[in-house]
Amino acid sequence: MSTPNNYFQPDFSGKFGKYGGKFVPETLITPLKELEETYFQLLKDDNFNKELDKLNKEFSGRPTPLTFAEGLTNYYKRAKIYLKREDLCHTGAHKINNALGQILLAKKLGKKRIIAETGAGQHGVATATVCAKFGMKCFVYMGEVDIERQSLNVFRMKLLGAEVIPVSSGSRTLKDATNEAIRDWVTNVNDTHYIIGSVVGPHPYPMMVRNFQSIIGFETKEQIQIAENRLPDYIVACVGGGSNAIGIFYPFLNSGVKLIGVEAGGYGINTNKHCATLTLGREGIFQGMKTYLLQDNDGQVSEVHSISAGLDYPGVGPEHSYLKDEIIADYFSVSDEEAIKATELLSQKEGIIPALESAHAIAYLEKLTPSTAKDEIIIVNVSGRGDKDLYTIKNFLGY
Amino acid sequence: MSLISNYISEKNNAKEKILSVFLTAGFPDKNNFVELALDILDAGADMLEIGFPFSDPLADGPIIQHSSQSAIENGMNLHKVLLILKEIRQNTKKPLILMGYANPILRYGKSKFAIDAIASGANGIIIPDIPIEEYDGFFDSSFNPIDKILLITPTTTKDRIKKIDSVSNGFVYCVSVSGTTGSLNNKVDETINFLTNAYSLVTNNKMLIGFGISNRDDIKIFSPYCDGVIVGSAVIKSLMEDTSGFRKTLTFISDLKDELIRSTRQ
Numbered sequence: 226m227s228t229p230n231n232y233f234q235p236d237f238s239g240k241f242g243k244y245g246g247k248f249v250p251e252t253l254i255t256p257l258k259e260l261e262e263t264y265f266q267l268l269k270d271d272n273f274n275k276e277l278d279k280l281n282k283e284f285s286g287r288p289t290p291l292t293f294a295e296g297l298t299n300y301y302k303r304a305k306i307y308l309k310r311e312d313l314c315h316t317g318a319h320k321i322n323n324a325l326g327q328i329l330l331a332k333k334l335g336k337k338r339i340i341a342e343t344g345a346g347q348h349g350v351a352t353a354t355v356c357a358k359f360g361m362k363c364f365v366y367m368g369e370v371d372i373e374r375q376s377l378n379v380f381r382m383k384l385l386g387a388e389v390i391p392v393s394s395g396s397r398t399l400k401d402a403t404n405e406a407i408r409d410w411v412t413n414v415n416d417t418h419y420i421i422g423s424v425v426g427p428h429p430y431p432m433m434v435r436n437f438q439s440i441i442g443f444e445t446k447e448q449i450q451i452a453e454n455r456l457p458d459y460i461v462a463c464v465g466g467g468s469n470a471i472g473i474f475y476p477f478l479n480s481g482v483k484l485i486g487v488e489a490g491g492y493g494i495n496t497n498k499h500c501a502t503l504t505l506g507r508e509g510i511f512q513g514m515k516t517y518l519l520q521d522n523d524g525q526v527s528e529v530h531s532i533s534a535g536l537d538y539p540g541v542g543p544e545h546s547y548l549k550d551e552i553i554a555d556y557f558s559v560s561d562e563e564a565i566k567a568t569e570l571l572s573q574k575e576g577i578i579p580a581l582e583s584a585h586a587i588a589y590l591e592k593l594t595p596s597t598a599k600d601e602i603i604i605v606n607v608s609g610r611g612d613k614d615l616y617t618i619k620n621f622l623g624y
Numbered sequence: 625m626s627l628i629s630n631y632i633s634e635k636n637n638a639k640e641k642i643l644s645v646f647l648t649a650g651f652p653d654k655n656n657f658v659e660l661a662l663d664i665l666d667a668g669a670d671m672l673e674i675g676f677p678f679s680d681p682l683a684d685g686p687i688i689q690h691s692s693q694s695a696i697e698n699g700m701n702l703h704k705v706l707l708i709l710k711e712i713r714q715n716t717k718k719p720l721i722l723m724g725y726a727n728p729i730l731r732y733g734k735s736k737f738a739i740d741a742i743a744s745g746a747n748g749i750i751i752p753d754i755p756i757e758e759y760d761g762f763f764d765s766s767f768n769p770i771d772k773i774l775l776i777t778p779t780t781t782k783d784r785i786k787k788i789d790s791v792s793n794g795f796v797y798c799v800s801v802s803g804t805t806g807s808l809n810n811k812v813d814e815t816i817n818f819l820t821n822a823y824s825l826v827t828n829n830k831m832l833i834g835f836g837i838s839n840r841d842d843i844k845i846f847s848p849y850c851d852g853v854i855v856g857s858a859v860i861k862s863l864m865e866d867t868s869g870f871r872k873t874l875t876f877i878s879d880l881k882d883e884l885i886r887s888t889r890q
Binding site for chain 1: 678696725728755758774775777
């Protein structure tokens with residue numbers, strides 16, 4: 226893993242500036258240390274790297290293409306737009322990149338039982354997939370609200386042999402699924418590995434998941450060099466927990482490329498029904514990390530909303546909090562409605578139906594392109610495909 | 625020496641092991657909570673851990689999740705918890721400990737919280753999501769006058785237990801099972817092994833055990849390996865089910881204390 230452009234985060238204690246860390250119950254400290262040690266061993270292990278490369282290539286279908294979006298470019302008549310096609314990964318989203326890395330890690334740790342949390346179901350499906358391939362027992366925690374709106378993914382997980390455990394506490398979405406997964410891990414820590422799906426939670430997860438996802442950015446860097454013989458001017462990605470965004474940003478940090486994260490604005494950031502954590506959140510300690518957090522004045526975590534289950538989360542990866550404060554990346558939000566419009570636009574101009582999460586990144590083009598010039602280049606990360614969201618989109622559009 | 629450790633020593637010297645009771649502030653009813661807390665102390669609790677609620681209590685099982693949620697819905701916040709604590713303090717000399725997660729304190733303001741908590745009469749604080757890794761960054765000097773009670777668990781290594789024992793004050797909170805609050809203790813031999821080891825390693829502090837202590841039998845089995853026990857979920861559960869104006873819960877507390885005295889003096 227090469228470190229980009231004088232960027233050395235996190236520090237040895239897992240802090241990105243003042244964010245990150247290990248704010249967890251004592252029971253998890255020793256397992257987190259074991260995880261960190263094993264991860265660092267594996268990084269230096271040629272066999273591990275070879276095995277992961279092979280799986281990425283032969284199982285996930287990497288590298289994913291960088292597609293020139295001619296239709297979109299002609300539509301906006303400004304900068305050239307390219308799409309990084311994580312929607313073409315096996316299982317339909319970037320989540321598999323991390324799941325494959327972590328299942329090899331779990332094998333090395335000698336764990337037999339895998340747990341995961343999921344919002345949109347993409348990380349759950351990716352985890353169920355790697356568990357099927359490696360013969361591990363898989364339990365996926367999922368909020369009841371998400372089970373309802375992502376029923377196809379629930380069935381996919383079951384078909385892959387995983388058990389989906391409905392979570393009825395709190396807002397019954399991703400945050401609560403994560404709480405339950407952590408509680409399961411606290412209870413079954415001896416034989417269980419927890420595959421966290423995003424760059425969230427206690428150290429070493431945010432660092433480790435970023436590193437597994439940075440393959441997106443490293444490929445993009447090579448591909449844009451081949452296509453255009455230069456780096457892009459902008460990279461745009463959606464941010465819930467922020468794993469696809471940090472994955473594509475990482476090799477471009479401090480390289481002069483403008484990095485833009487797009488959060489879910491829900492019904493609008495002037496309502497209280499959104500997930501614009503970096504835009505409107507305040508420093509908090511939550512799910513093992515210090516990070517921006519949507520919370521009330523008593524420090525209770527807010528009930529948030531997004532049409533996209535994968536972005537419906539009141540926290541955000543601690544590295545994004547750091548990148549925001551240091552102005553290394555910029556963060557904006559788009560609403561449910563704008564995301565749906567972008568879904569239609571990408572479908573009709575490019576023949577690509579994006580996941581509602583990724584549609585948030587596409588939607589930001591509406592705001593970004595007018596200020597760009599024709600000789601500039603924008604890359605948008607299409608983190609996943611939209612099949613799972615068809616019912617939601619259909620209902621929203623009133624078909 | 626802290627008031628808490630002095631108090632535990634005094635009791636232990638009189639051949640009594642400690643009963644510490646956890647209550648979620650404002651649960652089940654914020655209007656008569658102070659009275660309930662004082663009744664529980666009268667019924668035999670040696671000290672109280674007053675939980676301030678958080679929306680996402682990671683270390684807690686379903687029972688304390690429920691009481692926290694219900695307390696939040698009843699409008700409980702850290703400010704009100706401190707007022708409640710102050711009222712209890714005016715009526716008892718027994719140790720009072722605040723317990724809860726880091727985020728409400730961060731939002732309240734760490735130093736302001738420390739000052740207000742001490743002024744309200746808190747003797748100690750337990751924050752399960754501040755392990756020693758985050759201890760120095762979280763507890764600034766305004767927390768100096770209050771005991772910061774740290775936890776050890778079955779996954780805590782020997783060296784780490786020693787380190788935690790050297791940092792913790794008041795007592796060391798020994799979590800008897802890997803799991804959330806209210807977990808069942810179904811591996812008795814394993815637990816006794818762990819407690820025996822832990823008890824021999826904790827030399828600077830008194831050691832109280834919690835998580836998985838819910839009845840007289842648990843006390844009979846585990847009290848030889850500690851200086852006292854902490855009962856939380858079992859009490860909250862009893863309060864939830866109690867239709868006798870808390871008489872059943874108060875009897876339950878007296879029974880637990882009775883068993884602690886009986887087992888110690890045998």
